[in-house]
Amino acid sequence: MNVEVPQSRRKPDVDRFLEEFKSSLRNGRKPPLAILEYLGMVPSAPKNAVFNPMQIKAIKAGLLSRKPIIVSSPTASGKSLVMYTAIAYELSQYKTCIIAAPMKALVEEKLQELSELMPWASVEPLTSDYEMTDSKIAALSSADVVVTTPESLASRATKYTSEASLFLRRASLLVVDEVHFVGSEGRGATIEIGIVQALQANRRLRPLLMSATVGNVELFRRWLKSLTGREPVVIKSTYRPTKLRIRVIELRREDDRDLMLKQLIERDPEGEFLIFCPTRRQTVELAEELARRFGKDKVAYHNASLKRERRAEIERRFREREIRILTATSTVTTGLNLPAKHVVVYSTRRGPQMVDPIDVAQAVGRAGRPKYHKVGYGYVLVERGMGKWWKKRLKDFAIHSRLFTSQMETEFHINNLLHMGAFSTEEELLKWYEHTLRYAEEGESDVVASSIRRALRRLVLRGAITEDEGTYRQLPLGIVASTFYMWPASIALLRKNIRNLLTETDEQDDVVFCLAIVPLEWYDSYEGLDRDVEVFNIAASHPGAVRKLDTGGYPLHTGLALAKVLHDLLKGETPTPVHTMLKVDVGRILGAVSMMRRMGLVKGLSQSLLEEYRLRFKYGVPVEMLPLVRLPGVGRVYATRLWEAGLRTPEDILRSPEQAREILGAGRYEGVVRALQKGLQAQEVV
Template structure:
């Protein structure tokens, strides 16, 4: 007990919050006891996980034990944030902290690290490379454990937890919103801590016709500055020194709202100067800046911003940091922002209660709305937080009232999802965790799915179909992985995607770069592909026919259109042109390219096994990474040189590192002195000083 409190004392924590005390009293420091913590955002969930980590990883003298801990988060961005935070806190005790969020097909050596920050998918992929250090792990903290309910990612987390339960490992699950925490706790054999204590009071209210009506009584009239309700709510908060998050149901909606929120008159001159610097930074990330960069920069000058998947990671980070520094007063975002990012505010406003899905217009789940409004109230900065839902009519009013007062929806296992089962069953067979039907049955009986549904008949049908598919396509034989099956499992791709690749390689009539790009675009990992409009269909079919492609279903046309976009990318078509031509945003392009690199690597590895090897996929993998033709790849490996600068330098005869070192003035005249200095610094050369032999 003492060492944990001593370490907390080192951080200046002398008094624990009620839910943290409760966890300690209920036996958090008993290393054999699992816990499920369901308490509001900002009430100290993470610290409960940290107390468990300290208990396992440090001895009585605050020195490292020989044990390992894993901290699982849902997003790469969140993993990076936690990594920086934990490094600053725990390296002083000699703990080695690792961040593992990279390539799925790598056998990372993490054996010398004490604490590993990762995502469920990355840990799952590491496991497939037969990590022997898993036996040293004695504690795992799972942040946002309710994501076991996620349609696409939940199954992976469930399988991981099912495997971890078999080890002598303490599992700590953290969540702010679970409708049925008792069920999940029972499955995890965990002590359940539910508490509604918050460090800052959260006032929940419904806004209609100029008035906030608070659920617990009382009203507040909002001054009508203009006829935009959101603007009036934001200004009311900003004038009192607060900041706001506005949640919209689409990316476009978030951008449009941010554009309407001009808060210049409420900014000090110092804030305006700083926001100008931030806007310039936004414009410097992509060369040349895209329309979206320009729109975001304009919003930032006004003290507002938008945040969604269409922005690049760097853009999102700049917006988040400026909001934390209270320079940006309002962010308009899609609800994904509420998934674990540490961005508290004074007032969280939910603009929409429904959204478009592939099943038509659907209500946004209560769980998600409560995650959004849970962001309100910054400890130490706000006297209270406010979660406000905007409504227009009586029906919306009723739905808003329910969202603010009812428990979130129960979470359910998503293990019956065929794609999850294909990937996970192959993984379990490839790592020999399942060797026969008995193992399979025993494993499935231990899942959350089996616990919830009791009746295994339905999932058994799915499982038998998947096993048959794996056998028919020669990934396994009698519960033994083939060489192909083992490699596909390590590559961490859906076996159905591997089948598409294999079929495509076998049918290939001529080796064209765009054909390889089309093959990877057909995989499930690249979904959803670009939308094809009626007017484009004929042209696409003609191009596909000329490559010997024989299938023209809408999915094939969408895959081919995506391949054309990737082809433009590797042939240096300006990014802004690509975005306009294919009607996508920078963040989506980056995400597609990232997945394409992964899938091209997988294609290259599968081609080796089936005897269809070629050097084209290898070159395409590198060119996808840099978005460039082959000739400038060496220049692109230098920091601060993107594809536009690389092409300018190459065309002027500067073609490699030595050319840059030997011609600093020429480099400066081509790309500007400021950037040239940064590049030469990176290469260990002072500007104006030539250093020929590095």
């Protein structure tokens, strides 16, 4: 496909810009929509009170230049306007900009903001949710601004010369929002790699790193200088238009948690409360309990399980103060603009694991927003004996690299870097490492170099890569791991258990299938599972499979318990808090197994069997109900109602139109009938 990119973009309407600028001043708002033309007239600091002190400092320091910039400033201090000012300036020069946001929810918000602030600009999203079709590639290539995630950015940098990466070759500004996430456990190293890959692929790309919780900005300055070869400008400000008061509350007993929360809410009957919970399930349960006390119409919950439209509606109602109390997960801790006078961190633990202090700091930093409050209040509820520890952590915002910090993660990232084409020899890999945040932090390290060499050897032994006269290349197992973002050791474990446990027949035992597909990431991400009699029932009813099960060195009981989690999902039982904590979703596991089958890594599994299991995991139904959930608009709930009413096949629905219409409703029933009459049962594709 040939992508045609216009030589120049249409200039925004200057009169409209100036009119919007004047209007925004009259209404007392900052005018990001008018900022492009305004800055064209005033290249230094503006003379009127449009910008706050931090923003003026950024402009004077070189925001409108080719210098790399790091902005470290509190939440609600106006970093977004700094970002949009830089973007507007670049677009005035007919250049392309990229925004890398750490979460898909934040990508959605940036898209919405840009469509409102710069409606004349072409803005295009890029995440794993979008397929690289010809039309998508054309849209990306002609976009003014591309909003993406670090993972997708790294993927495009891998294929830098492809047509789909034309936007990256044309870009002049890379904004990395919430850059402190490079220090987060799990995704931090991936974000770091994405930044390195993009800036190495396009040496003209100017980075703008922004965060509210980077205390050690000098480290990031050294890192950017190493990456770009240019001296970065550091904007460090304590300016915050709304005062923030943080209180760490140490609970005497666990039972005091709900009591303390209700007391805080009752102290300010008119104030807005944003309550952060570690798990989705907790947001729902807590919202239901608070609704009984404070009114159903004043309480809601917000998490990633809700559809995008529903989340947007809840956010709107909270901003407009129709909802006063909102329970939420981390989907709203990062950058989403939800003004709340009070922010409560309900718990600092996610199961047995401690919540990252960075996430807690981000949460309480959302308390109090300009135009709404003079003071914001943040509360952190902690267990007994942890008060002093949390007070210290909330003052120390030093961010440290997570790259190459454990054996499995090191293997994972090196395998992915080889897939990206970042290196082909050990020397090239060590040279690549010199441009990372960890190298800027530690310098040359024999420990890291040894870890890298050890990981290369282990990847060869696992069959993920091969080495020939010092040159490395990926093998099918390593390609599967990179494609599905899983550990190479996990793919090797899946291959072994599938070969040992699953027979060459489509009539698989559900329990045995669940035992065979537990990935190694699940073992690593959860410890201390409660002992359950059903776990021992698995051992008693499937002794042969249990004897053959390889748990990768973890306790056998953990493997049985994790298989039970999968089996519960297969049966349609409500996901437990355990499941919400586990790395790698079931769809990704089955996708990896399907690719392993196609590449000849495993045998005896038909694609139709894997498709059946995919649908059963998705809907939580027995195999007999699959013909019903495959019908358009018929999910688990309606399929169950049809089944219980005796309508157990598509033919039954056609034979009992009145009964089916009553169960499905007129619109859904007519859609099903049309599909059946045309012989178009909607089958999802893996």
